[in-house]
Amino acid sequence: MSHIVDIMLLQSYYILKLRMEDRNMNKKTVFVALAILIAVVAVLIGISLASGTGTTTSVVISAGFVVFAGIIGLGSVYTGFGKAYDERMLKARSDAAFLAFLVTLMLIMCAGFISNTSDGAFPLSLYATSMICAMTGISTFVILADMQDAYLSISQKRFANSISFFFLGLVMIITSGVGTDRVINLDRTATLLAMGIGWTAIGLEMFIKSAADRKAASVEEADEESEA
Amino acid sequence: MKNLKLKSARAALDLSQQELADRVGVSRQTINAIEKGDYNPTIKLCLSICKVLGKTLDELFWEE
Numbered sequence: 001m002s003h004i005v006d007i008m009l010l011q012s013y014y015i016l017k018l019r020m021e022d023r024n025m026n027k028k029t030v031f032v033a034l035a036i037l038i039a040v041v042a043v044l045i046g047i048s049l050a051s052g053t054g055t056t057t058s059v060v061i062s063a064g065f066v067v068f069a070g071i072i073g074l075g076s077v078y079t080g081f082g083k084a085y086d087e088r089m090l091k092a093r094s095d096a097a098f099l100a101f102l103v104t105l106m107l108i109m110c111a112g113f114i115s116n117t118s119d120g121a122f123p124l125s126l127y128a129t130s131m132i133c134a135m136t137g138i139s140t141f142v143i144l145a146d147m148q149d150a151y152l153s154i155s156q157k158r159f160a161n162s163i164s165f166f167f168l169g170l171v172m173i174i175t176s177g178v179g180t181d182r183v184i185n186l187d188r189t190a191t192l193l194a195m196g197i198g199w200t201a202i203g204l205e206m207f208i209k210s211a212a213d214r215k216a217a218s219v220e221e222a223d224e225e226s227e228a
Numbered sequence: 229m230k231n232l233k234l235k236s237a238r239a240a241l242d243l244s245q246q247e248l249a250d251r252v253g254v255s256r257q258t259i260n261a262i263e264k265g266d267y268n269p270t271i272k273l274c275l276s277i278c279k280v281l282g283k284t285l286d287e288l289f290w291e292e
Binding site for chain 2: 091152
């Protein structure tokens, strides 16, 4: 449970930081998205409670996710500062978001069919599978957005960010095995591995991009000097 | 396709990519992407760049 909180806190820091760069999001679209989320979460909780498998923890965590989405969405409506973005960055984010959504969607579909055709022998639980799909989607979005310089705050401190992501990713991979209770928990392992591999990949991409940017900047400088 | 006309016009005014970007109101990466041919700017951005560089659309963005 504690690693879920850690993951959410870290992710929320970066998401909120990136959302603050944008202009105010359209109110209507945010409210419709939140309404859809609340409706489907309510159905899922209703099913679990009706079947007698629902617990207070599951309701609280689900409500927590909805509140988290609400904070991001409503925060985007009312607190966007509108600084430092242009049309190219907007398109880059849009492309990254669409492709990440496509990857996540196809992963979920694949996971569902693989599980369905394995006669109940699929080793990963629904929880672990969903975490893998979600983390892959998030990592895909961040990598694609950074490749196209969609966020200035990341671009300006790319090397430092790459070290942070790389280090955090490695820590998650290392701690994915056995926890403090010395018991292997497949759900925790799958979650931390998915998260760790994703973040390590992000760190690696940022490192490569920062090296490429430095090289391009020196070529550009030499070019401009020769023109002068 | 690289936009060498834009690069030349910028160099003629002794502007760096960052300086041009600041005057136009976009990021340096956007100016770089336009010059390298990696991004097709909208007409609005094209006009902003033309105003700053004192050139017409044909002079900067017409493909020959």
